[in-house]
Amino acid sequence: xxxxxxxxxxxxxxxxxxxxxxxxxxxxxxxxxxxxxxxxxxxxxxxxxxxxxxxxxxxxxxxxxxxxxxxxxxxxxxxxxxxxxxxxxxxxxxxxxxxxxxxxxxxxxxxxxxxxxxxxxxxxxxxxxxxxxxxxxxxxxxxxxxxxxxxxxxxxxxxxxxxxxxxxxxxxxxxxxxxxxxxxxxxxxxxxxxxxxxxxxxxxxxxxxxxxxxxxxxxxxxxxxxxxxxxxxxxxxxxxxxxxxxxxxxxxxxxxxxxxxxxxxxxxxxxxxxxxxxxxxxxxxxxxxxxxxxxxxxxxxxxxxxxxxxxxxxxxxxxxxxxxxxxxxxxxxxxxxxxxxxxxxxxxxxxxxxxxxxxxxxxxxxxxxxxxxxxxxxxxxxxxxxxxxxxxxxxxxxxxxx
Numbered sequence: 001x002x003x004x005x006x007x008x009x010x011x012x013x014x015x016x017x018x019x020x021x022x023x024x025x026x027x028x029x030x031x032x033x034x035x036x037x038x039x040x041x042x043x044x045x046x047x048x049x050x051x052x053x054x055x056x057x058x059x060x061x062x063x064x065x066x067x068x069x070x071x072x073x074x075x076x077x078x079x080x081x082x083x084x085x086x087x088x089x090x091x092x093x094x095x096x097x098x099x100x101x102x103x104x105x106x107x108x109x110x111x112x113x114x115x116x117x118x119x120x121x122x123x124x125x126x127x128x129x130x131x132x133x134x135x136x137x138x139x140x141x142x143x144x145x146x147x148x149x150x151x152x153x154x155x156x157x158x159x160x161x162x163x164x165x166x167x168x169x170x171x172x173x174x175x176x177x178x179x180x181x182x183x184x185x186x187x188x189x190x191x192x193x194x195x196x197x198x199x200x201x202x203x204x205x206x207x208x209x210x211x212x213x214x215x216x217x218x219x220x221x222x223x224x225x226x227x228x229x230x231x232x233x234x235x236x237x238x239x240x241x242x243x244x245x246x247x248x249x250x251x252x253x254x255x256x257x258x259x260x261x262x263x264x265x266x267x268x269x270x271x272x273x274x275x276x277x278x279x280x281x282x283x284x285x286x287x288x289x290x291x292x293x294x295x296x297x298x299x300x301x302x303x304x305x306x307x308x309x310x311x312x313x314x315x316x317x318x319x320x321x322x323x324x325x326x327x328x329x330x331x332x333x334x335x336x337x338x339x340x341x342x343x344x345x346x347x348x349x350x351x352x353x354x355x356x357x358x359x360x361x362x363x364x365x366x367x368x369x370x371x372x373x374x375x376x377x378x379x380x381x382x383x384x385x386x387x388x389x390x391x392x393x394x395x396x397x398x399x400x401x402x
Contacts, residue, residue, distance in 0.1 A: 088256070
């Protein structure tokens, strides 16, 4: 494991939404330059994540009352899409960092908020230890945080899909407490009893480091525990906020796939001989397909921006109706964005031609990345939730996967 660089006190401060978008574009240009090579070699982006932290972008959701920019959900989603278009793995890594920040905002004490928000503003990153493999479903947890014989809190369990943990200053571990309530426990990656294993072998999102985390009698300070389950027991923006980030990652990768298609067709592809055209870009069938892909990409981006406005309303005025509306709006962006991104990544090779499959270009990473990431939760359940809401007035369940 390579330890995260301690940059506390050196992180820039971003002040508003416009600055966040501008900084994201600067970072995206930097990250895009080595994205294909990092994916090909499976070289983890430690330096890039430190750059991300130092830029101040990882603190943009800290509320203004605590010194942050408090950007809108739409801005957060667009920043995520911009970075994901440059490098899908780097776009995904901070997803749970922002999820944890939202949990702190919603459930932590005032003292905890002041402490953790200041750490984030100074450049600290959260990695996740939420999901577990081998349980009946993704919402069953065997990790426990309970007092030992001396009454001290200790954490025990095994996690997988620990995206961000390898790059983190703090791991946010989801566990059941003595009352079987889900809590977040914050601990250092190098704490005694913590083992991080870089065993992520997915064919996409190769450099997210989403491997195994093991906790063996890890001592946890009670001040470093917040009541995660409280964020879902009542109507809050927690679920929609988490899901809009997932949608943004997919839509960002789709944006990259379409851009790569246009670039390759106009610069490298040859026209099909039956077309009678001088260039591949003049092929009428290719032109029509690019038009279709562009419309779908723009529609996905519009749905993402629309969903952001609903999440903002649920944040400002959380209740059963606003949270349900936000969840459904995000589900629309997620479902359509999944299909649009997969289609764009697949059509890249169909339209660009055989040469686009050469390993030197590594363009298949876009399809691999979006295919793997969209498996986070199935689009088919999104369509059902949306239909049930509009047809039968049934609100979607409150959790991070809808």
